[in-house]
Amino acid sequence: GDSSGDDSGSGSGTSGAGKVGVILPDTKSSARWATADLTYLKEAFAAAGVEADIQNAQGDKTAFQTIADGMISAGVKVLMIVNLDSGTGKAVLDKARKAGIATIDYDRLTLSGNADYYVSFDNVKVGELQGQGLVDCLAEKKYTKPVVAELNGSPTDNNATLFAQGYDSVLDPKYTDGTYLKGPNQDVPDWDNTQAGTIFEQMLTSNKEIKGVLAANDGLGNAAIGVLRKNKLNGQVPVTGQDATVQGLQNILAGDQCMTVYKAIKKEADAASQLAIALAKEQKPTTATGTTKDPESGKDIPSVLLTPVSITKANVKDVIADNYVTKEELCKAEFAKLCADAGIS
Amino acid sequence: MKENHPVPATPLLEINGVDKSFGPVQVLHDVGLSVYPGEVTALVGDNGAGKSTLVKCVSGIYTIDSGSVTFDGNQVAIHTPRDAAALGIEVVYQDLALCDNLDIVQNMFLGREKVRGLVLDEPTMEQMAGDTLASLSVRTVKSLRQLVASLSGGQRQTVAIAKAVLWNSRVVILDEPTAALGVAQTAQVLELVRRLADNGLGVVLISHNMNDVFAVSDRVAALYLGRTAAQVKTSDVTHSQIVELITSGRSGNLGLPPEKPSDLNGGVIDLTPGGVQ
Amino acid sequence: MKENHPVPATPLLEINGVDKSFGPVQVLHDVGLSVYPGEVTALVGDNGAGKSTLVKCVSGIYTIDSGSVTFDGNQVAIHTPRDAAALGIEVVYQDLALCDNLDIVQNMFLGREKVRGLVLDEPTMEQMAGDTLASLSVRTVKSLRQLVASLSGGQRQTVAIAKAVLWNSRVVILDEPTAALGVAQTAQVLELVRRLADNGLGVVLISHNMNDVFAVSDRVAALYLGRTAAQVKTSDVTHSQIVELITSGRSGNLGLPPEKPSDLNGGVIDLTPGGVQ
Amino acid sequence: MTTQTTTTAGGVTVVKPTLAGHLHDYWGRVRGGDLGSLPAVLGLVVLSLIFGVARETFFSPLNFANLFTQGAQVIFIAMGLIFVLLLGEIDLSAGFASGVCGAVMAILLTNHGVAWYVAIPVALLTGVVIGLALGVLIAKVGIPSFVVTLAAFLGFQGLLLVLLGGGINISIRDEFVISLNNNNIPVLWSWILAIGSVAGYAFLQFSRIRARAARGLVTDPLGVVALRIGGLAVLVLATTAVLTQERAVNPAINSLKGVPIVVPIIAAFLIFWTFVLGRTTYGRHVYAVGGNQEAARRAGIPVDRIRISVFAIGSFMAAIGGIMAVSRASSVDPNTGGSNILLYSVGAAVIGGTSLFGGKGKVINAVIGGAVIAVIDNGMGLMGFSSGQKFIFTGLILLVAASVDALARRRAAGAGTR
Amino acid sequence: MTTQTTTTAGGVTVVKPTLAGHLHDYWGRVRGGDLGSLPAVLGLVVLSLIFGVARETFFSPLNFANLFTQGAQVIFIAMGLIFVLLLGEIDLSAGFASGVCGAVMAILLTNHGVAWYVAIPVALLTGVVIGLALGVLIAKVGIPSFVVTLAAFLGFQGLLLVLLGGGINISIRDEFVISLNNNNIPVLWSWILAIGSVAGYAFLQFSRIRARAARGLVTDPLGVVALRIGGLAVLVLATTAVLTQERAVNPAINSLKGVPIVVPIIAAFLIFWTFVLGRTTYGRHVYAVGGNQEAARRAGIPVDRIRISVFAIGSFMAAIGGIMAVSRASSVDPNTGGSNILLYSVGAAVIGGTSLFGGKGKVINAVIGGAVIAVIDNGMGLMGFSSGQKFIFTGLILLVAASVDALARRRAAGAGTR
Ligand SMILES: Nc1ncnc2c1ncn2[C@@H]1O[C@H](COP(=O)(O)OP(=O)(O)OP(=O)(O)O)[C@@H](O)[C@H]1O
Ligand SMILES: Nc1ncnc2c1ncn2[C@@H]1O[C@H](COP(=O)(O)OP(=O)(O)OP(=O)(O)O)[C@@H](O)[C@H]1O
C-alpha cells in the first residue's frame, strides 16, 4: 500500500481542488489503519480526482507532529487526522488553523482541538457491543457465576480507555449483582500479542476458573485463545474481539471466539473523504448533519457518526458481503467447510 | 654520584608484615620494607617475586590483607591512590597507566591540572611539561600535543616518569623505570633518581639491572617468592650476592632460612625440571 | 657463544626504501635492513627512532607507504600478520599483545591451536607450553591455567617470547624482549636468541642494552630519527661508536651525512635546549 | 596447611588436587570475587521465594512449566547475543530479526501452504543471511555495530509491516510448529531423556578422567566429579519429577504432563554452543578477538570473519527465537520481536554474567539470565498489578536481582580485579 | 618542503605554524583517517540534497525552521548522553526520564496551577535526582549501567503511567512553556543574536591569540583564525537570513518569521558543555576516566564521583529534552520519551562521532548527529511512503549516512590507528 501523493504539492490538484493531508495514528492498536482505511481513503480521493497525502505516524507522537509540519509546509488545503492523543492533536490542529487549513478529526475526537468536522464510530459503543457479546455467549454456555477476565488494550492508548468504559458499563452491573465474578483485569502494553499471551497465561494460572475473556481486539483475543487451546479450553471459554480481522473471523468460525466488532470502515472512510473533498474544492459540506459536544471545551462539532456492528458466527457473511474481508482470505484450507457451514458462499 | 649522608634514625616509609592474596593465591607473605629519606632503596627480585604487587599495596591500588604501613612515624591506612598522593607518595608504575586518548601534557598533569579561575591553564602546563621532558633527554617527540597512544615504548615510559617527578612529593617509587629507555635517557633517569634522593626524598627503585642498582642505590631490599629475603646496605654486599638472593632467596648468612616447598607459595608450579622440591 | 659462519650471499629478509607516515607525521624515511640466515641482527636506535614501527611494517600490522620487502629472494607483499606468519616470520612485539581474558596456554597457542578432530587438544598444548616455559627459566607461575591478566610484567614478557619460539619459523624478530626480565631469564633469552640463529634462522633483536647487543649479535643496524644510519658487522664497531650512531646518527665515517634539520622529521620538537639546529 | 604435590606430564610438579583442596580453592575464588553465575542463581532463588510467598500458584507445576515456554524466545535470542557481546559488539536488531524470520515461516506455512520442514529451514536461512549482511557491514565496511543494527532495527520493523501487508496478523495452523512451544514430551520419554542426559554427562566426565590419566596428566579427584554429577542429577531429575506431574487446569477435560518440548531444545543448543565456545578453535578465537582484537589479529586470527560469523550466529538464534514466539502465539503480528524483547534479551545475557565489553561470557549466562527475566515476568503476571505498577516493580526487581550480583562481586574490588 | 621553525616558551623549538601548513596538516589528518565530524557533516549535506531533489518543499524556509523544533528533544537528550558515553557507560532510561520530567512539569502546571518558573526548575531537579540515583547504583553498588538503566527504563515507563493516572494525557496551556519549542524570536532580535555571537567568537579568538603571544607561546596564524571566524559567520548569518524570511503558509492569517526560540537554547548548551568538557578540570577528568579508568584512579581522580556526575548531567539534559517535547506537543502522554527517542538519541551521538567505548566524543557530535536524525525523519515525512516502507528507508538512509563516515575513516586502517 502506498499513498497517492506522488508529486510535491503545488497546491492545486487535477480538478482544481486543493491537496488533502491525512495522518493515521499507528499500526499496532489495530490492523485497520494500515489496510482498510488507507485503501478506502485512497480510492475515494482518486475517484474524486483530489490529490491526497496519506501517512501513518506509527504510534509516535513526535513523528505525528513532524508529518503534520511537513504537510502544512507542503501546502495542503485540508488536514484530516486521527490523533494519538489530544495534546499533540490539538497542537497540530492549532498550527493548521493558523495556516488557514481546514481540519477534520477522523475516528478520534481531539479534545479542545476545535476541528472543523468530526467523523467517527462511537468507541464507547464498540465497548458496549463487546460487553453485550460476552454476556450473550456466557448466557449460551449457561455458566453460573462465571469468572470474567479482562484483557484491555494498551494503557497508553486513549481509545483503549474508551473501549473499557463501554464494556465495563455492561459488565460492572453484573459483577455488582453477583451474576458474574470479577476476574483478573490487565492492560497489554503496546497491544503486544506476545505479551498478551504471557499475561493471559498468568491470569489463567492464578485463576483456573476463568470462564469468559473480554479481549479488547482480535489480536489479543487470538493470544488468549492460543493459551486456552494449549489447555484444551478453547471453545468453552468465550473470547471477544474487535476489528473483524481474518484471524478473528476464523476464530469465530472455528468456535473459539465468541464475537468481534465490525466497524464498517469503508463507510467511515467514505464519509470522511466526502467531507475532505468538499472542503478541498472549497465547497460547504452537507453531510455533517449531527453534532458532537466536546466534553472539555463544551463546543458542538459538526459530525458524521456511524454505528459499529457486532459479528458472531451467524453474521460473518455480512463482513464478506461488505467486501471488508474476501472469501479467498477467510475460507482458506480447513476453513472452507466452516465457511460453508456459516452460509458463506 | 652517590654521596654519604648520615643515615637518618627513622625511616620515612616503613612497611611491616604485609600479606596479600589474590583469591586463593597468596602473593606477599609477611613482607617488610623501610625507605629512608635522602636514600635510594633498590627493590630487587625475580620475575613474579611480588615487587609490583608490593608497590601497588603501598600506593593504595590494592588493599593489603594484613600488616602495617608507617609514614613519617605515624601508622597510616592507604585505601586509594588519592590517599597515597596526599601523603606525598608518587609512583611510576610498571604498567604505565596512561590515558591513551589524552595528549602528553594532559597526561602529565592528570589529576593535578593547573587552573586560572575555572579554566584550565594550558600554556603554563605546556611550558612545565616541555621543561621536564627536555630535562629527561626526550628529543623525538613530534609535539607536546601528540596523543600518548601514538608514542613509542620509550616515549611513553618517559612521560610516565616525567609525570611522577613534576610534583613536590616525599617518596618516589619507580617500578622498572628504565626498562624501555635508550642509552642517553637511561642515564638521565638514573641521574634524576640520585638527584631526588639528594634533595632529601625517599626513593624506591625497582630494577633488574644490577649495574643500575649498584650505580645509584644506598640500600637493597630483595624479595624472593613473595617474602623479604634481605634488606641491606648496598655497600655491604656484592653483585653476585644480590643475584644469589634474587634467584634462590639466600646467600651465605643472608636471606631466608632453608626452604620447605609446601610452606612457600601454595600452588607454585616448578617449571624447571628438577627445581624446587 | 657466538660462532663464525661463512656469511651467506643472500639475505633471508631484505627491506628496501621503506617510507611510513602516520597522517601528517612521517616516521620512516627510506629505511633498509637485511637479515641473514644463521645470524643475529641487532636493530638499535634511540627512543622513537622507528624500530618498532619498522617491525610492524614487516609483520603486516602497518602497511608501508612505499618501498619493498624481499623474502628469500622474492619480492613479497605483507598485508596482514597472517601473511607474515605464512612466510615464517615470527615476532615478539614490544607492546606484548596478549589476550588478558585467556590463560597462558591459550595465549601461547593462539591462532595455531592443536586439535584432535574438531576438539581442542588441551593436554598436548598444556604439555608443550610447560616445556617451553621451563626452558625459559620461568619458576614463579602459579599455574599454566592462570589468566595472563594476573601475570607480572616479566611473566607476561616470557609468555610472549615463548609464544613466538614455539613454531618452526624462518625469521624471528624480538622487540626489546628482555626489557622486563630478571637476571636469569635474560640470560636464558639471550642464549635462546643465539641458539635460534645457530639453527639457521634469521634473528632480529631490538635492544637498548649494548652489552646484550655485543654479546649475541653478528650485525648491528642503527636507526636515527626514522632513517637507516648504518648496518655493519658487530665485530667491526666499538661500543662507543654504536652509542654515537644511536644518539647522533653519525660516528666518524659511519652514518648519515651532516643534517639539515628541515629535511628530517617535519615537525620534530627539539626539547633539549640547544639540541638539533 | 600442608599440600601434597604430584608430578604430571613434562616433569612439572604441581599441587595434588583433592576434594578438600577444590572446595578450598572455590571458596577462595568466591571470596576473591570470581563468582561465575553463582549470584545470578542466588538472585533466581531469592526471586522465586518472594513470588512463591506472595502467590502460592507460583510454585504450581503448571506455572513452572509455563516459565519455560514464556522464556524461550528471550533465551534463544540471548544465546545468540552472547556471541555478539563476546566480541564487544551489540545487535539491536535481534528482536525484529526474530520477528521477520517468524513472519517468513508463518507466511510460507499459511499463505503458501508449504510444509513445516521447508518453512522452518527457510526461516533459519533468513536469519543466517540477515546476520551475514549485518556482519559484512560491520566488519568489512567498518560501520559501528550500534549504528548498523539500529538501522536494521528500523528496517526490519518496516520489513515486518510490509511482509504482513501493513499490519495484519497471520495465524498458523501447522500442528508441528505449534507443538514446538506449546506441547509436552510424553512422561515416559521425559524420564528417558532426563536419565539419559545425566548418564551421558557422567560418561563424559569419567572418560575425560580416563583419557587424562592415560596421558599422565593431573586429574580431578573422584569426589569432585561425583559432586558435579550428583548436582546435575538432582537438578535434572527434580525438574523432570515436577514436570511429569498432572498440571491441567481441568484434568477431566485434558491431561497436561511431561517436559515441555522446548526444554530439550534449549538444552541441546546450550550444550552445542557451550561445546563450540569452550572446546573448538572457533570458540577460542571468539574469546581472543573479544579480549584483545589487536592481539588476535597479530596471532593471525581472521578477525573479520569471526566478527561476521558471530552476527550470523546471533541472527540464526534470533530466528529460532522467532519461530518459538510464533509457535507460542500461533500467529505473527507486526510487534513480534518488538516491545521489550530486545532489551530483555541483552539484559538476560548481562544479568547472567556476560560483559558488554567483550571477552567474558558463557552460553549458560543466557539461560540463567533468561530464567531471571522469565521469573520476573511470570511472577509479575500473577500479582495482578496495574500496568504502571507492573513496570515499576519489574524494574525494581530487576535492580534487586542485579544488586545481589553486584554486591557479591564487590569483594572483587578489594582483590584488585575490578 | 622547507619548514620554518620558531622558538616558543621554555626554549622549545617547534615548526612555525602557517596557514598553508595548517591546511596541509589538516589534509594529512584527513588522509590519515582523523576526520572529526567531517563525515557526519558530509552525510548531512548529501541527505539534504537527496531530499531536496525529491521534494522541493524540503528546502523551504518553513521546513528548515521545523527541523530545529523537531530535532530538539533528541539533540538535548543526546547532549547529555555524550557525557555518559564518554565514560563508556550507557543510559537506556534517558528517554523515559525525559518523559517523567516532562510529566512532572505538566502536572505542576496544569493540575496544580503552579507557575512555569517553579514547574521548570522542579522538572530539572527531578532530572538531576534521577541521574544521581542511577549514578550511585552504578558507581557505588557496582551494577552495570546497562542493567541499572534497563531497570530504570521499565520503572520510569511505569512511573509515567502512574503519574498520568493510568494513561490519560495532560495538556498544558502555559504560554511560556509552549512558546519554548513553538515560537520564534522577533526578526530584529534574531539578527542581534546572530551578529553578537559571531562577534563574541571573533573576540574570544583574538584575545586567545593575544594571551598566548604575550606569554611567548606559538599562536595560530591569522589566516587560519580568519578562516574560522569567516566560516562561522557565513553559517550563522545564512541560517539567520533563511529563518527571518516570511514562511507562513498563509501569511495573511498569521505571520511566521524569526529564529525558533529553541535554536539559541541549543546553542547556549552546546557552548556551555563544550566549555566544560574542553576547558575545565572536570571535563579533563571525564575524558581520563573514559580513556583509562585505572590510570585515572591512579592519578587520584575521584572516579566514582565523576561517574555519578555524568549520569546526573545525562538526566538533567534529558529533563530539558522532556520539557521541549512537552512544549512542542503542548501535552504529555505515557509515551512521551518512549518509542524510538532513546535509540535515536544514542544513534545521534554515535553518528556524530562519539564512541560507545568511552573516551572519544564532543558535545557538537550530539548536535550534528541529531541534525542527521532530524533530517532523515523530516525528509521521510515529506516522501509519503507507507509506514513499512518508511521504516525500511529510514534504516537504509541511516546506514548510508553511517557508511559515508565509515568509508571515509577506513583510510585510518591503513594508517594503523584502527
Ligand atoms: N591480580 C592477580 N591475580 C592473581 N595473581 C596475581 C595477580 N597479580 C599478580 N599476581 C601474581 O603475583 C605474583 C607477583 O607479581 P608481581 O607483578 O608483583 O611480580 P614482580 O615482582 O613485579 O615481577 P616482574 O619483575 O616480572 O615485574 C606473580 O606470580 C603474579 O602472577
Ligand atoms: N600511530 C602513530 N601515530 C603517530 N605517530 C606515531 C605512531 N606510532 C608511532 N609514532 C611515532 O613514530 C616514532 C617511532 O616510534 P617507534 O615506536 O617505532 O619507536 P621505537 O624506535 O620503537 O622507540 P622505543 O625504543 O622507544 O620503543 C615515534 O616518534 C612515535 O611517536
Ligand SMILES: [Mg+2]
Ligand atoms: Mg613488576
Ligand SMILES: [Mg+2]
Ligand atoms: Mg619500540
